[in-house]
Amino acid sequence: MTADICKLIIGAVVPIISGYLILEIILFRRMMLGFLEKLALAYGTGIGMLTLLMFYLSLLKVRFTFSNITLSLILTVVLFISFFAKRGKPRGFLAQKQSICLSFVDKLLIVVIALVSLYVLFQALVTPLVDWDSWAIYGFKAKVFYLEKKVPLDFFKDATKSYSHFDYPLLVPLAEAWIHICLNNWNDQLAKIIFPLYFISLILIFYYGLKYFSNRRPALFFTSFLVTIPQLFYMGSSGYADLPLLFYYFTSVIFLFRAYHNDLDGDLLTISSIFAGFSAWTKNEGWAVSLFNILILLLIMLIQGRLNRRNLIILIRYALVVLFIAAPWFWFKNSLGLRNEVINNNLNMADIPGNLKRFPVILAWMGRNMILLKSWNLLWLFSAIIMIANFRKIITPPLLFISLALILYLGGGILLYIVAPHDITYYLSSTFDRFLLHMVPLILFLDGLLIFERERR
Amino acid sequence: MRFFKFICIIWLLFGTFLILSDLKHNYGNYKMLIPLSLDERRAVTTGRDFYKFLTFCDRAIPQGKAIKWIFAEGTLWEIRYLEFRANYYLYPRSYRDNACYIIVYNRQDYKAPPGYRLLCIYGENKYILLKEAD
Numbered sequence: 001m002t003a004d005i006c007k008l009i010i011g012a013v014v015p016i017i018s019g020y021l022i023l024e025i026i027l028f029r030r031m032m033l034g035f036l037e038k039l040a041l042a043y044g045t046g047i048g049m050l051t052l053l054m055f056y057l058s059l060l061k062v063r064f065t066f067s068n069i070t071l072s073l074i075l076t077v078v079l080f081i082s083f084f085a086k087r088g089k090p091r092g093f094l095a096q097k098q099s100i101c102l103s104f105v106d107k108l109l110i111v112v113i114a115l116v117s118l119y120v121l122f123q124a125l126v127t128p129l130v131d132w133d134s135w136a137i138y139g140f141k142a143k144v145f146y147l148e149k150k151v152p153l154d155f156f157k158d159a160t161k162s163y164s165h166f167d168y169p170l171l172v173p174l175a176e177a178w179i180h181i182c183l184n185n186w187n188d189q190l191a192k193i194i195f196p197l198y199f200i201s202l203i204l205i206f207y208y209g210l211k212y213f214s215n216r217r218p219a220l221f222f223t224s225f226l227v228t229i230p231q232l233f234y235m236g237s238s239g240y241a242d243l244p245l246l247f248y249y250f251t252s253v254i255f256l257f258r259a260y261h262n263d264l265d266g267d268l269l270t271i272s273s274i275f276a277g278f279s280a281w282t283k284n285e286g287w288a289v290s291l292f293n294i295l296i297l298l299l300i301m302l303i304q305g306r307l308n309r310r311n312l313i314i315l316i317r318y319a320l321v322v323l324f325i326a327a328p329w330f331w332f333k334n335s336l337g338l339r340n341e342v343i344n345n346n347l348n349m350a351d352i353p354g355n356l357k358r359f360p361v362i363l364a365w366m367g368r369n370m371i372l373l374k375s376w377n378l379l380w381l382f383s384a385i386i387m388i389a390n391f392r393k394i395i396t397p398p399l400l401f402i403s404l405a406l407i408l409y410l411g412g413g414i415l416l417y418i419v420a421p422h423d424i425t426y427y428l429s430s431t432f433d434r435f436l437l438h439m440v441p442l443i444l445f446l447d448g449l450l451i452f453e454r455e456r457r
Numbered sequence: 458m459r460f461f462k463f464i465c466i467i468w469l470l471f472g473t474f475l476i477l478s479d480l481k482h483n484y485g486n487y488k489m490l491i492p493l494s495l496d497e498r499r500a501v502t503t504g505r506d507f508y509k510f511l512t513f514c515d516r517a518i519p520q521g522k523a524i525k526w527i528f529a530e531g532t533l534w535e536i537r538y539l540e541f542r543a544n545y546y547l548y549p550r551s552y553r554d555n556a557c558y559i560i561v562y563n564r565q566d567y568k569a570p571p572g573y574r575l576l577c578i579y580g581e582n583k584y585i586l587l588k589e590a591d
Binding site for chain 2: 112116119122123126127128130135136139140143144147148158160161163187188189221224225227228229230233234373374377378382385451
């Protein structure tokens with residue numbers, strides 16, 4: 001057991017270190033972020049990079065072994081360091097000096113956040129994969145990749161396994177497979193470690209993001225609100241890809257917003273684009289996230305009247321980073337003819353006008369779902385009051401950009417429910433709470449800004 | 458601000474109550490699961506009898522062989538649950554219609570097709586058939 005714990009720690013630490021080193025050399029030394037915030041970004045980047053690397057290794061017919069993966073990871077980090085080592089000097093433009101004197105309330109809130117995080121960690125590691133999608137889709141693929149020591153092409157041609165949604169991106173199953181490889185054993189219980197780590201990373205990004213725009217106390221309050229949303233802490237241990245997706249989605253939007261406040265700073269936009277790309281490598285919805293971010297970036301440039309050459313290059317670079325991360329999987333699945341059950345297989349355009357009558361059904365479902373306090377705590381009630389009271393603020397820049405990210409995501413989701421060829425009641429009942437969950441951190445972040453945003457110099 | 462302070466207190470109290478309720482609701486499960494091995498935990502979360510039958514199949518059927526399963530009749534989702542769980546735990550064995558091994562679980566009226574013989578029995582209506590040539 002002790003040996004397993006050590007291997008598990010190695011499995012978690014290797015992506016964090018590699019992600020940290022790469023971000024440090026490309027970005028961190030040019031900006032001052034909190035150390036824990038850096039670790040959270042490093043975890044998301046490290047897992048994304050590691051799984052992409054595993055995918056490339058498989059395409060190159062290199063077997064998944066601990067040494068093969070680790071050596072190629074080291075090589076990648078060295079390549080990045082040698083390529084970017086001379087880039088830029090430390091600037092420190094995001095430096096925020098605050099005393100670390102914590103009041104009783106601050107300490108209490110930190111204890112609440114820490115205890116919930118520990119509970120999520122405990123919940124994740126006390127059971128093997130239980131929830132349907134977690135084992136039938138992600139856990140199953142992870143086992144296949146671990147045992148085959150590659151991403152086997154035959155797997156995607158076997159109709160008896162098509163229920164595992166062949167077209168879904170591979171970040172989560174490859175991350176779980178990585179943990180199996182580190183353990184040298186198929187262990188669908190310890191492989192769940194990746195989810196609480198995403199949960200903790202999300203909390204850190206949320207806290208530091210809000211602290212950047214307000215102060216420690218409001219940031220702590222809103223972070224404790226976030227962790228006490230039952231749907232979220234439940235998702236922290238379930239093994240679904242929704243938590244990694246919302247982590248990448250949230251981080252990409254927050255850093256886009258921070259870039260807006262820093263004259264469209266290239267480094268902040270790079271982080272945003274990397275995380276948008278990883279969201280598309282996590283779930284298909286991530287493509288929409290990336291597209292919406294690009295649209296918002298374009299809108300920012302248009303509103304500022306600065307659609308000049310420099311900004312066009314920034315926009316193109318953003319899109320290229322997303323494509324660099326997410327396009328290989330897109331190419332792979334298209335080359336194998338892997339189809340999405342909603343978009344490609346059963347969608348009949350002629351049905352869409354008839355499906356518009358679903359709109360009130362979807363809205364009613366949304367309303368019913370949102371008032372479930374045992375799922376969402378006071379989130380939707382609180383947000384509705386705050387947003388109505390500050391309506392003018394949310395439709396004018398800069399908060400307009402966060403509102404827009406939410407509206408586009410909500411609109412995209414509703415459109416998908418309208419066009420989906422499924423029985424709508426079944427489809428809503430099985431997915432709608434998770435769809436709402438994707439927007440939760442961003443909505444709470446917006447609430448926090450509406451109440452506490454201070455003027456930035 | 459007064460409204461916000463009021464919401465803060467309600468939110469955190471209610472949130473704490475929800476988490477403690479969850480803990481209380483699951484306390485018995487956690488207490489039961491903690492001393493168990495991974496295998497026993499899988500049995501609890503999958504369904505004890507079915508999981509033990511699958512581990513029996515895992516020992517009896519060589520890896521990489523094609524298998525076919527015959528389950529008790531049930532609703533679509535009941536059958537799917539058994540099929541997908543069998544796929545999950547028995548991989549790298551894969552389902553094929555014309556398989557060397559047929560695993561029968563809780564099907565009372567199943568008649569072995571020609572060319573198959575009984576390989577081993579786990580319990581009543583729970584057994585594995587093997588193709589004669591294999």
